[in-house]
Amino acid sequence: MSKHLASVAVVVALALAGPAFAQSGAVMAGTGPGAAGMAQTVKISATITAIDKATRDVTLKGPQGNLVTVTAGPDVKNFDKLKVGDQVDLQYVEALTLELKKGGGLVVARTEKTDAVGAKKGEMPGGAVGRQVTIVADVVAVDAAKQVVTLKGPKQTVDLRIADPEQFKRIAKGDQVEATFTQALAVAVDPSMKK
Numbered sequence: 001m002s003k004h005l006a007s008v009a010v011v012v013a014l015a016l017a018g019p020a021f022a023q024s025g026a027v028m029a030g031t032g033p034g035a036a037g038m039a040q041t042v043k044i045s046a047t048i049t050a051i052d053k054a055t056r057d058v059t060l061k062g063p064q065g066n067l068v069t070v071t072a073g074p075d076v077k078n079f080d081k082l083k084v085g086d087q088v089d090l091q092y093v094e095a096l097t098l099e100l101k102k103g104g105g106l107v108v109a110r111t112e113k114t115d116a117v118g119a120k121k122g123e124m125p126g127g128a129v130g131r132q133v134t135i136v137a138d139v140v141a142v143d144a145a146k147q148v149v150t151l152k153g154p155k156q157t158v159d160l161r162i163a164d165p166e167q168f169k170r171i172a173k174g175d176q177v178e179a180t181f182t183q184a185l186a187v188a189v190d191p192s193m194k195k
Helices: 003-024 165-170
Strands: 025-032 035-052 057-061 067-071 087-101 109-118 126-143 148-152 157-161 176-190
Touching: 035 067
Parallel strands: none
Antiparallel strands: 025 035, 035 057, 035 087, 057 067, 087 176, 109 126, 126 148, 126 176, 148 157
């Protein structure tokens, strides 16, 4: 499954979810000394209502009746196994962690890793794709009155409000913050049940 297909799948998941988006997922958050994290999971199931083999267009019907048509590119293996009535299950996870690096010393940088796996020959179409972006930024200013920390990363400078006073006390100018954003998407197709 390519990065492009993953982007399309995320858009499809959001479009199919409609008003049920918030009801179909879970959010978790936590903090520790000098660290904070948050993760969200969204699960969507849709049914294939139409397939155009010539254009490789697949129409999906979501739980609220929303219809979305996507094109399965050449990187979608085993396309010929898709059938009207099959269920497509999408699970999308994103997480963000922030970790304080006292005293700095790391290189201010942005790194990105991606990975993907697809269905094996003969299996139902499906796969997973993941992406992780890590940014190291310098703490260039600390505003105690506003509880705001100014971070200078490799491409931009941002102000970050720290809502937890205990966390804010730990941060000083010259420290660094390492932020890691992770996205993962899994897509599976369940064959329709023949009666």
